[in-house]
Amino acid sequence: MANKSILLVDDEQLIRASLSRELTGEPSGFEVTAAACGEEAIARLHERGWHLVITDLFMPGLDGFQVLKEAKRIDPHTMVIILTGHADMESVIDALRLGADDFLQKPCEIDELLCRISNCFVKRDLLIKVHLYEHILPVCCYCKKIRDDRQGVRDRNQWYSLEQYFAKVRGVSVTHGCCPECSARMMAEIDTFRGAQRSMPDCNKRK
Structure with missing residues (x-):
């Protein structure tokens, strides 16, 4: 999974630095780009495609909900994990309804985060395969049925x-x-x- 790209969005510099270090180091080796706010994250989303977005939910300006909606609007196959330091399950449920693929409460153990990331990439690969097969019309090469x-x-x-x-x-x-x-x-x-x-x-x- 070393070739997978991750956009990490959090307004806390310490969290951005520590998670970026953990995710880019061995054995993970992900390609990680950090964004300090929702506005920067959305600009990054428009620059290129991302395999996964990990975003804080509550940030000044554009929040994690808006980052989530824009990520899914641009590419529904982009996985999104919500990080939140608030025990606000109602907000987490709202995020899941908007298409978030998983969530974790801050501070989180890196091993748990890596497990959730791995699950998201498995889900993403399956969704892409399903989407591909949905657009293939099976035709018999002999009778053309x-x-x-x-x-x-x-x-x-x-x-x-x-x-x-x-x-x-x-x-x-x-x-x-x-x-x-x-x-x-x-x-x-x-x-x-x-x-x-x-x-x-x-x-x-x-x-």
Whole structure:
């Protein structure tokens, strides 16, 4: 996970320095960039993509809620861990409802933070795989039938012809015809066949 990027957001310089040191050192080796406020964090979010954002919840100016919302708006696959020094579970629940992936109360043990970070990266990889598979249409390479993976267990889903699939999923009918390329190719094949027929000897002629 050494190639994973982390944006660390906290208005307390001591926390930024200590966590940055722990996360960039061995054996973690993360790429960590620190931001001292919500405004700086949002500017960093617009500069590049991040694998994970670790943000304090209560900060002067733009707070952790706004950092969380902007991170998820830019890229829903960006993981967000909330750090808070306040035992305010209602605020934590609000953050989770906005899409936060985990939370920890400050001060936190580095081993616990590393465990939560690892879990977030596993979750992120799974979400990306699910998103990828959702945008792949399974088509049989032989009969060209399409598998409907919208519901149910993938191995048990039904296969439909092109016409059936469009009627079921889109509610539209399919008409048949030839595109210009196929039409030209078919005409060329017909001309070739006719030429071969004309060049064949007439076996029915009498001598």
